[in-house]
Every structure is written in C-alpha cells, then in structure tokens.
Amino acid sequence: xxxxxxxxxxxxxxxxxxxxxxxxxxxxxxxxxxxxxxxxxxxxxxxxxxxxxxxxxxxxxxxxxxxxxxxxxxxxxxxxxxxxxxxxxxxxxxxxxxxxxxxxxxxxxxxxxxxxxxxxxxxxxxxxxxxxxxxxxxxxxxxxxxxxxxxxxxxxxxxxxxxxxxxxxxxxxxxxxxx
Numbered sequence: 668x669x670x671x672x673x674x675x676x677x678x679x680x681x682x683x684x685x686x687x688x689x690x691x692x693x694x695x696x697x698x699x700x701x702x703x704x705x706x707x708x709x710x711x712x713x714x715x716x717x718x719x720x721x722x723x724x725x726x727x728x729x730x731x732x733x734x735x736x737x738x739x740x741x742x743x744x745x746x747x748x749x750x751x752x753x754x755x756x757x758x759x760x761x762x763x764x765x766x767x768x769x770x771x772x773x774x775x776x777x778x779x780x781x782x783x784x785x786x787x788x789x790x791x792x793x794x795x796x797x798x799x800x801x802x803x804x805x806x807x808x809x810x811x812x813x814x815x816x817x818x819x820x821x822x823x824x825x826x827x828x829x830x831x832x833x834x835x836x837x838x839x840x841x842x843x844x845x846x
Contacts, residue, residue, distance in 0.1 A: 730762030758788035
C-alpha cells in the first residue's frame with residue numbers, strides 16, 4: 668500500500684463549519700475569484716512540497732484543480748510554471764486538472780495550454796471526463812497524462828452506459844492516457 672498521488676482540494680471555513688466546494692465554487696466562479704483561489708491552492712501546494720523536500724519526506728505528485736475561467740488568459744501556462752519555478756519544485760510533482768464542462772468553449776486555448784504544460788513535465792488531467800460534449804475531440808487533441816471519468820458514468824443499472832464507459836476507458840488507455 669503506497670500513496671502514488673494526491674489532489675489538493677479547497678475548503679472554506681465559515682462560522683465554525685467547513686463549506687464544501689459544491690457550496691462555494693459556483694459563487695467563486697460567478698464572481699471571478701475562482702482564479703485567485705486556484706493560484707492560492709497552487710502556491711500552498713508548492714510551499715508544502717518545498718517544505719517536505721527540506722524534511723526529506725517522500726513526495727508524490729499533487730494535482731490542483733484549475734477553472735476553465737483561466738482559459739481566457741493566454742498566459743495561463745506561463746503563470747502556472749512561474750509559481751512552480753518560484754518554489755523550485757520539480758515539475759513532475761505538480762498536476763493541473765481542467766474540468767471538461769469548464770472548457771468546451773475554449774478548446775483551442777486548452778490545447779495550447781495542455782501542450783505547454785505537458786512539454787514542461789507537468790501532469791495534466793482532464794477531469795470530469797465524459798460529462799461534456801467534446802469527449803472524442805479531447806482524446807484526440809489534448810496532451811494530458813490522465814483522464815478522470817466522472818463518477819456519474821458508473822451506474823451499475825445502466826448496461827448501455829457501462830458498455831460506453833468500458834469502451835471509453837479502453838480507448839483512452841490505447842491512446843496512452845492513464846485512467
């Protein structure tokens with residue numbers, strides 16, 4: 668039993684309780700602060716990795732979710748790499764996850780961003796895969812390491828859905844993605 672990777676998830680403390688992303692991400696996205704939250708999480712992940720390295724704690728890649736709102740910023744890949752490099756973190760220790768429903772309208776920019784990040788050694792993940800309208804285009808065009816298929820695809824009562832999901836998994840694996 669080994670830890671192979673991790674994902675940094677934001678939680679919002681408010682009035683003595685912890686607010687889950689389901690409660691605050693929509694508001695954060697609508698208000699535009701979600702991009703600041705994403706960079707806050709990335710910055711903290713990099714600080715922690717740097718600290719753990721200094722303590723000789725074994726490291727695994729840690730992924731950070733990034734909103735599709737970032738795909739309106741043509742320098743997003745450079746901005747991400749700048750934060751990682753500021754802390755001198757090995758690129759293979761950072762993963763960036765883009766959620767499929769967030770980027771279906773920004774595919775050309777996502778293609779450039781995933782290429783730049785992948786070339787730099789960043790682990791790119793297509794999250795909530797199969798929930799948008801672009802599944803096959805994504806598999807064809809994106810340079811990502813991982814595909815995370817949305818849990819809604821796994822309904823044991825849905826035989827047709829199970830067949831489609833199995834074929835999606837096999838196709839992604841044949842194309843070199845980890846699923």
